[in-house]
Amino acid sequence: MAKLFASRGIRVSVITTPVNAPGLSKSIERSRLLGHEIEILIVKFPCVEAGLPEGCELLDLVHSLEMGRIFFEATTMLVQPIERLLEEYRPNCLVADGFFPWSTEVASKYGIPRIVFNGTCFFSVCASHEIKLTRKQLPDFIKQETGLAEFFRKVEEAEVNSYGVLFNSFYELEPAYADHFRKVWGAKAWHIGPILLCNNNFEDKSNRGKEASIDENECLKWLDSNKPNSVVYICFGTVSNFPDSQLLEIAMGLEDSGQQFIWAVRKNKNNQQENVVWLPEGFEERMEGKGLIIRGWAPQLSILEHEAVGGFVTHCGWNSTLEAICAGVPMVTWPVFADQFYNEKLVTQVLRIGVAVGAQKWAIGVGDSVKKEAIKKAVTYLMASEEAEEMRCRAKKLGEMGRKAVEEGGSSHSDFNALIEELRSKGM
Numbered sequence: 001m002a003k004l005f006a007s008r009g010i011r012v013s014v015i016t017t018p019v020n021a022p023g024l025s026k027s028i029e030r031s032r033l034l035g036h037e038i039e040i041l042i043v044k045f046p047c048v049e050a051g052l053p054e055g056c057e058l059l060d061l062v063h064s065l066e067m068g069r070i071f072f073e074a075t076t077m078l079v080q081p082i083e084r085l086l087e088e089y090r091p092n093c094l095v096a097d098g099f100f101p102w103s104t105e106v107a108s109k110y111g112i113p114r115i116v117f118n119g120t121c122f123f124s125v126c127a128s129h130e131i132k133l134t135r136k137q138l139p140d141f142i143k144q145e146t147g148l149a150e151f152f153r154k155v156e157e158a159e160v161n162s163y164g165v166l167f168n169s170f171y172e173l174e175p176a177y178a179d180h181f182r183k184v185w186g187a188k189a190w191h192i193g194p195i196l197l198c199n200n201n202f203e204d205k206s207n208r209g210k211e212a213s214i215d216e217n218e219c220l221k222w223l224d225s226n227k228p229n230s231v232v233y234i235c236f237g238t239v240s241n242f243p244d245s246q247l248l249e250i251a252m253g254l255e256d257s258g259q260q261f262i263w264a265v266r267k268n269k270n271n272q273q274e275n276v277v278w279l280p281e282g283f284e285e286r287m288e289g290k291g292l293i294i295r296g297w298a299p300q301l302s303i304l305e306h307e308a309v310g311g312f313v314t315h316c317g318w319n320s321t322l323e324a325i326c327a328g329v330p331m332v333t334w335p336v337f338a339d340q341f342y343n344e345k346l347v348t349q350v351l352r353i354g355v356a357v358g359a360q361k362w363a364i365g366v367g368d369s370v371k372k373e374a375i376k377k378a379v380t381y382l383m384a385s386e387e388a389e390e391m392r393c394r395a396k397k398l399g400e401m402g403r404k405a406v407e408e409g410g411s412s413h414s415d416f417n418a419l420i421e422e423l424r425s426k427g428m
């Protein structure tokens with residue numbers, strides 16, 4: 001998004017913390033080479049002061065609700081360092097993630113608008129107010145009155161009081177919900193996505209996020225050797241974790257489906273179980289040439305865009321969902337927490353470009369347990385059924401609409417222009 005603003009001749013400073021900065025720096029360097037005025041400003045994240053382990057500066061490293069509560073509390077300690085930066089840099093506008101509710105007040109102190117970046121889609125925000133979910137699908141902290149429930153109330157309040165909300169989505173994808181949001185919320189909103197499409201060459205794509213745990217060219221070469229739509233890609237984003245016993249079910253489900261696959265596995269201390277193996281014996285030997293396991297960070301954009309990839313097993317994080325749509329790839333939906341159960345419904349029931357694996361229970365960061373039979377069934381349906389071909393066609397059409405939306409004259413391009421003109425007309 002910073003690159004998008006910079007590409008319109010606006011001077012941009014991205015405020016981040018030491019652990020998060022490296023994931024942004026290469027991308028920003030490349031943008032600067034194009035002559036964009038864009039820089040990174042680093043503020044210290046008060047992990048230790050708040051009671052978190054050193055370096056715990058991103059949600060991937062948060063493993064419990066209590067830790068989540070402390071993490072969000074730590075973010076409120078950023079008020080002063082950010083005020084100091086605003087004092088020094090005197091920007092005309094502050095765009096801040098929805099999870100920084102205090103930034104609305106901070107911006108007003110400096111007489112500038114705060115625009116919220118809401119990381120999910122219009123559908124999920126509307127649905128959270130309108131659609132029925134079972135108690136099991138809801139987070140515990142909403143049911144019990146905890147500090148986190150209070151935090152999320154503040155997030156909503158600050159959004160209503162902000163200047164407006166930016167969505168990484170496009171109008172044609174969810175027109176009814178984009179309209180509904182504007183009507184019922186009463187806040188201004190701009191749809192400016194799919195933002196990922198501003199990465200339009202190989203370097204931009206591979207320089208986003210973390211360093212891939214596999215040689216990207218090797219991975220693409222392996223995909224080149226496969227037929228179109230013959231490989232299923234499995235990845236659950238940056239926060240979700242599965243215990244070894246669940247990884248084992250996934251491995252067995254994949255093997256039983258007989259499909260070719262690329263599986264990105266996030267392994268850390270928290271999903272290791274004593275005396276449980278996460279791969280069946282001889283799995284990797286049997287899957288030689290048939291499947292690729294990436295232990296760590298996968299070059300997701302390049303994988304999804306490869307013509308050999310015909311399906312995606314996803315936790316329905318909004319970025320992954322949008323990336324699949326842009327690549328025209330249908331999904332097996334396996335929501336874990338956050339907005340993911342809503343996104344699943346958008347994908348399976350509204351857009352009809354996915355099939356649910358059957359995950360039932362909302363659980364922070366740790367997926368509900370799903371058996372190998374259900375995994376096999378959903379993957380086989382996704383890769384080898386007639387209906388899947390129809391889903392693929394629909395997904396491709398939506399991807400095409402997404403590309404048009406960000407082109408000159410497209411809905412997102414125009415909405416972004418409108419935002420910039422509005423800000424400029426107010427002397428910002």
Ligand SMILES: O=c1ccn([C@@H]2O[C@H](COP(=O)(O)OP(=O)(O)O[C@H]3O[C@H](CO)[C@@H](O)[C@H](O)[C@H]3O)[C@@H](O)[C@H]2O)c(=O)[nH]1
Pocket residue numbers: 119120209235236237238239240264296297298299300301316317318319320321323337338339340
């Ligand atoms: O091995 C990996 C893993 C992830 N990614 C990228 O990381 C991002 C993951 O984002 P997303 O799919 O949104 O998942 P989370 O990281 O889980 O995102 C959190 O934030 C999102 C909103 O920003 C919410 O929609 C999710 O529910 C919430 O879990 C995507 O761009 C992926 O391409 C990779 O490139 N390689």
